[in-house]
Amino acid sequence: MAANNLLRLGFLEASRTIFLxxxxxxxFRKSMSNFNTLVLVANRMSAASKILNVPLYVSEQYPRGLGPTTKDFNKENAAITYDKTxxxxxxxILLxxxxxxxxxxxxxxxxxxLEAHxxxxxxxxxxxxxNIDVHILADGCISRSQQDRVFALQRLRDIGCHITTSESVLFKLMKDKEHPQFKEISKLVREPIPDSFGFDALSKL
Known part of the structure; x- marks a missing residue:
C-alpha cells in the first residue's frame, strides 16, 4: 500500500513522527478542570519520547505574561522549548x-x-x-469549556486529523509485542488516564 494511504489510515513510524x-x-491550571489529566498525559508522552526516540517539542504561549510550563510536566528531554505569541x-523556530x-x-x-479550540x-x-498527518490526543487536549473542547475535536476530525488517545498512539508506534521497548512502554500505560468526557460529550463526537 502506498505511503500516503498508510498515513490516511493512521499508521505511525517513530523515525518520522514528532510529539508536540x-x-x-x-x-492555566485554575481555569482548566482537566489540567491535572493533561499533565498525566504530557508526562506519559515525554517519557515515551525518550524511550522511543521520538522528538518532543514544547511551546509556551507568551511566557513573559503567562509564565512558564508547569513544573509538574517533566520536559527535560524536549528537543526545544520555545515561546510564541x-x-x-x-x-x-519550530519549522x-x-x-x-x-x-x-x-x-x-x-x-x-491547550486550548483545544x-x-x-x-x-x-x-x-x-x-499534508502532514496529525494525531490529536483527546485525553490530552483541554479547553476551559467542555463545549469548546468537544466541538474542536469534531472540527479537527473533519479536517482529516486522527482523534485518538495517548495509549493508542504508543502502541501504534511499537506495532509488535516484540518491540525492544515494549516492557518500558507497557509500564507507562499500566495506569489508565482518568476519563475526562461525560456520556453527553462523547455522544457528540
Whole structure:
C-alpha cells in the first residue's frame, strides 16, 4: 500500500513522527478542570519520547505574561522549548528546526495541550495544510469549556486529523509485542488516564 494511504489510515513510524506539547503552563491550571489529566498525559508522552526516540517539542504561549510550563510536566528531554505569541505552534523556530531534523519530510505529528479550540486547533490546521498527518490526543487536549473542547475535536476530525488517545498512539508506534521497548512502554500505560468526557460529550463526537 502506498505511503500516503498508510498515513490516511493512521499508521505511525517513530523515525518520522514528532510529539508536540502545546502551552502546558501553570497559569492555566485554575481555569482548566482537566489540567491535572493533561499533565498525566504530557508526562506519559515525554517519557515515551525518550524511550522511543521520538522528538518532543514544547511551546509556551507568551511566557513573559503567562509564565512558564508547569513544573509538574517533566520536559527535560524536549528537543526545544520555545515561546510564541502566535496561537499555532507552527512558528519559524519550530519549522526551521524540523527542516534540519527531517530533511526528507516529516510524516506525522502527535499533538496535545491547550486550548483545544484555539492553539491546538490552529496548530493542527497548519500541519494539515502541509499534508502532514496529525494525531490529536483527546485525553490530552483541554479547553476551559467542555463545549469548546468537544466541538474542536469534531472540527479537527473533519479536517482529516486522527482523534485518538495517548495509549493508542504508543502502541501504534511499537506495532509488535516484540518491540525492544515494549516492557518500558507497557509500564507507562499500566495506569489508565482518568476519563475526562461525560456520556453527553462523547455522544457528540
Amino acid at each position: 506539547a502545546c502551552d502546558v503552563q501553570e497559569a 502566535k496561537f499555532s505552534m507552527a512558528t519559524p 526551521d528546526d524540523l527542516k534540519k531534523q527531517f530533511p526528507n519530510k516529516l510524516d506525522a505529528v502527535v499533538l496535545f495541550g 484555539v492553539c491546538v486547533e490552529q496548530t493542527a490546521m497548519d500541519f494539515r495544510s502541509q
